Amino acid sequence: MSQESPHFRQPLLRTPFHERARALSQIDRFIPWAGYTTVDVFSSAEQEYFSVRNASSLFDLTPMVKYRITGADALRFLNRLMTRDIGKLRPGRVAYTVWCDDAGMMIDDGTVFCTGENEYLVCTAERQLDWFAASAIGFDVRISEITEEIAALAVQGPTSYALLKGIGLAGIERLKPFEHGNFTMPGTDGAITLMVSRTGFTGDLGYELWMEPADATAVWDALMRRGSSRGVRPIGSQALNMVRIEAGFILPNMDFVSAAHTLRIGTERSPLELGLAWLVDFKKGHFTGRRALLAEQQRGPLRQLVGLDIEGTKPAHNALLYTERSGRREAGSVTSATWSPTCKRNLALAMVDAPYIATGSLLWAEIYLNRELVWERRMVRARVVERPFFAPARRRATPPAEF
Amino acid sequence: MSLRAANRYDAIIVGAGHNGLVNACYLARAGLKVLVLERNPFVGGAAVSRSLYEGFTYSNCSYVCSLLRTEIIRELELPQYGLQIIPYEGGCTMMRDGGHLAVYDNHDAMRREIARHSRRDAEAYDRYVRDMLRHCRFIKPLLLREPPDPTSFRPRDIHELMFLGKHFHGLGEARMYDTLRFWTMSCADMLEEYFESEIVRGHMAGSSIIGTALGPRSAGSAYVLLHHYMGSIDGAVGAWGFARGGMGAITQALAASLRASGGEIRLSAPVHQVLVRGNRATGVVLQDGEEIHAPVVVSNLDVKRTFLHTVAPEHLPPEFLDQVRRFKIRGSSGKLNIALDGLPSFPAIPAGSPSIRGDLHITDTIDMLERGYDDWKEGRWSRAPYVDMLIPTQIDPTMAPDGKHYMSVFVQYCPYELADGPWTDEKRKAFGKTVIDAIGAHSPDFRDLILHAEIRTPWDIENEVGLTEGNIFQGELTFDQLLFNRPVPGYAQYRAPVRGMYMSGSSTHPGGGVMGAPGANSAAAILRDLGRKP
Incomplete structure (x- = not known):
């Protein structure tokens, strides 16, 4: 890592992969993400996209905020905090979950790794120390933020298994979806130990590698060297955004x-509204937000996040949705949109008022088209469809296929 | 034109402070023949820029701007008359142990700065900002509205009361509780709900006592902090800025705007008394005996100065007068304006940090702030004073020669009356020395750079500006003196007990801080009474 300037001159940190990423960045498009400077696009979002769906991609997810949670009450604490039953999570397993405030409104989503009895690693999108610490009152639990102590790299795509096997991660073929384990690979100064989880944000076959920052460049180099003949490439946030929408994942x-x-008031969202009811376990006992969520479940949602298949090819970024082509009555708005190069569909996630959330409902999206700076407004059909939009069987196969 | 006609106006405004000028501008724009009377030979009240040392311009009283309503700036076309507000970045509290806590605009820089002291506080800061912004969102729509009289059945009062009730109810259950708690609690209690680190709490607490005879542990001080937070510059809530050319640029622009719409200003024209005939204001008599007539008389003086000194008591209800007498308007702040031969060094602030261009402080804990308040209660200035010091000439090129600097030092606490007798030149110098020594403890070259210093005690501020006890807000901003209780219950609608007489100063809702809102609200009330469209 290079010598960093003081935070008031350079507020964003650099990840252990930064030097490698900078060297491969063709167009210098960096964006801030959770306090780090990260790559938005290396060369072309479309090309990077296809490395995820066709070969292998490397995505630096070091900025994901990481907490180690230990102590005699670690499980009790997490079970009260999270909407899922963490008691069911065995060592070596990972769970995607959300957590809410007392009103049942989403604070964040993330993954919980059970690394041993009453030992957990929690990865979050945003910083949670304030909320976790407030929720820890009365529990014998230690919460430490270890974001900077772990470098993380997502290796995703149909050849990702072959790539990991190729750099010498023996036994990786046995790792099932939502499992994690420690693996070793040969390095120049002896073996490198990594934690690998079969998780990801792409909806495809893929892994996430968690390592000492000191090992980061060696792992990156090994992956790039081994994968060069099979189309491995680093990807930025834009390509990741395309694949995560295809996979139907949400972003704070x-x-x-x-x-x-x-x-x-009224802009917060519950997990039920976000279509995450499957993550809320009312049977496990009390958890933060349970009472409010139960009431909401009984009342029925006012609105819900749905998938849309939209007419035409222009992504419906931020589009307002209407019940009729006349645009007289609003029914919600698009939150995320992309053209899907794999599905050849114009996809979106949208928050839609309750009467229109059923699959098959027809809505109208208001889209603005830039015709060489002459703007046109279009009303196009938007059909509510099932999510995920794209879910290849290869993502779950164990052992995985070579491609 | 006869002399009689020349001395007859539609409205007379007493006091050319910013609220008086705002009031006059709106009245003049509505077509009234308006006269502003000012006892000093210059306009501005407590928003003035004056040159007391060759080549330097001081913001003698108020020194930074955030609360001035954007609506007023736009409607009165102040930018056209030379007003420019430049936001400043930064700020820093220097600690007794040589450490510091700086403020940065960039969110990540700020988080990492707080994390140097406490990782948890760095994240709690987001929650703190969120809650402050939520409170701001609640209060902001109330600023440019006339507070309702909750005991009245006038349609307008009922309407305003319903607006207030609906607005409050719209918060939802949890936030209604929070709001009530917040408006009444102490700043120390409030900050302890967010932060664990002493320095973070100490730094944040400063704004809760500025201009207020409260300590950080006094009930009601949390609101004062919010009062300093609810301003904005170009949509950035909580941002503070410099008026280019000093705070006088605001009143100079207002005066120019007023003159452009036909209003008149008479300087060195101290008002002796408001003329009242049959419970109706008919004009004013100046100290030299000249009478000027108008059916509308607006006092921009604070409520005590207005009703205890400028209206004869026989015209006022005794209960009203009693409440005016008990209105809290205690002097608690002093001010040093210093011409510097160069930029002083502050070893605690890292080289290259933009924080030096913001507000600088040397009080690093709530306890230290509270000790300073203890001194005030005992009738002496704080031995370790809280200072809010800025060096605007790092940004504003107009206020000092190149390479030299003007430093504005607001000082809390400094009493209006000392336990050991009246203020003297000697005591004023000793007060100045306390402040300069306190700053000097954090800046080795500071003392040697001083070319000139204007030292102002609350007594001096009262004598020059006219503010009772030198209270910068024309009355403390505590819940018992806010909204429909400001300045006194039953008289929060800008109207005096004498018909045709109005109040426009910061003693009225929503209070002080160079907001201009009292002046604007008061003008709207006058125009409504006259049956005119604003």
Whole structure:
């Protein structure tokens, strides 16, 4: 890592992969993400996209905020905090979950790794120390943020298994979806130990590698060297955004704003509204937000996040949705949109008022088209469809295929 | 034109402070023949820029701007008359142990700065900002509205009361509780709900006591902090800025705007008394005996100065007068304006940090702030004073020669009356020395750079500006003196007990801070009474 300037001159940190990423960046498009400077696009979002769906991609996810949670009450603490039953999570397993405030409104989503009895690693999109610490009152639990102590790299795509096997991660073929384990690979100064989880944000076959920052460049180099003949390439946030929409995954500050940040009343969202009811376990006993969520479940949702298949090819970014072509009555708005090069569909996630959330409902999206700076407004059909939009069988196969 | 006609106006405004000028501007724009009377030979009240040392311009009283309503700036076309507000970045509290806590605009820089002291506080800061912004969102729509009289059945009062009730109810259950708690609690209690680090709390607490005879542990101080937070510049809530050319640029622009719409200003024209005939204001008599007539008389003086000194008591209800007498308007702040031969060094601030261009402080804990308040209660200035100091000439090129600097030092606490007798030149110098020594403890070259210093005690501020006890807000911003209780219950609608007489100063809702809102609200009330469209 290079010598960093003081934070008031250079507020964003650099990940252990930064030097490698900078060297491969063709167009210098970096964006801030969770306090780090990260690549938005290396060369072309479309090309990077196809490395995820066709070969292998490397995505630097070091900025994901990481907490180690230990102590005699670690499980009790997490079970009260999270909407899922963490008690069912055995060592070596990972769970995607959300957590809410008392009003049942989403604070964040993330993954919980069970690394041993009463030992967990929690990865979050946004910083949670304030909320976790407030939720820890009365529990014998230690919460430490270890974001900077772990470098993380997502290796995703149909050849990702072959690539990991190729760099010498023996036994990786046995790792099932949502499992994690420690693996070793040969390095120049002896073996490198990594934690690998079969998780990801692409909806495809893929892994996430968690390592000492000191090992980061060696792992990156090994992957790039081994994968060069099979189309491996680093990807930026834009390509990741395309694949995560195809996979139907949500992002904070895109599809919802954390209840920890909302200023206006009525802009916070519950997991039920976000279509995450499957993550809410009412049977496990008390958890934060349970009472409010139960009431909401009984009342029925006011609105819900749905998938849309939209007419035409122009992504419906931020489009307002209407019940009729006349645009007289609003029914919601698009939160995320992309053209899907694999599905050849114009996809979107949208927050839609309750009467229109059923699959098959027809809505109208208001899209603005830039015709060489002559703007045109179009009303196009938007059909509510099932999510995920794209879910290849290869993502779950164990052992995985070579491609 | 006869002399009689020349001395007859539609409205007379007493006091050419910013609220008086705002009031006059709106009245003049509505077509009234308006006269502003000012006892000083210059306009501005407590928003003035004056040159007391060759080549330097001081913002003698108020020194930074955030609360001035954008609506007023636009409607009165102040930018056209030379007003420019430049936001400043930064700020810093220097600690007694040589450490510091700086403020940065960039969110990640700010988070990492707080994390140097406490990782948890760095994240709690987001929650703090969120809650402050939520409170701001609640209060902002109330600023440019006339507070309702909750005991009245006038349609307008009922309407305004319903607006207030609906607005409050719209918060939802949890935030209604929070709001009530917040408006009444102490700043120390409030900050302890967010932060664990002493320095973070100490730094944040400063704004809760500026201009207020409260300590950080006094009930009601949390609101004062919010009052300093609810301003904005170009949509950035909480941002503070410099008026280019000093705070006088605001009143100079207002005066120019007023003259452009036909209003008149008479300087060195101190008002002796408001003329009242049959419970109706008919004009004013100046100290030299000249009478000027108008059916509308607006006092921009604070409520005590207005009703205890400028209206004869026989015209006022005794209960009203009693409440005016008990209105809290205690002097608690002093001010140093310093001409510097160069930029002083502050070893605690890292080289290259933009924080030096913001507000600088040397009080690093809430306890230290509270000790300073203890001194005030005992009738002496704080031995370790809280200072809010800025060096605007790092940004504003107009206020000092190149390479030299003007430093504005607001000082809390400094009493209006000392326990050991009246203020003297000697005591004023000793007060100045306390402040300069306190700053000097954080800046080795500071003392040697001083070319000139204007030292102002609350007593001096009262004597020059006219503010009772030198209170910068024309009355403390505590819940018992806010909204429909400001300045006194039953008289929060800008109207005096004498018909045709109005109040426009910061003693009225929504209070002080160079907001202009009292002046604008008062003008709207006058125009409504006259049956005119604003």
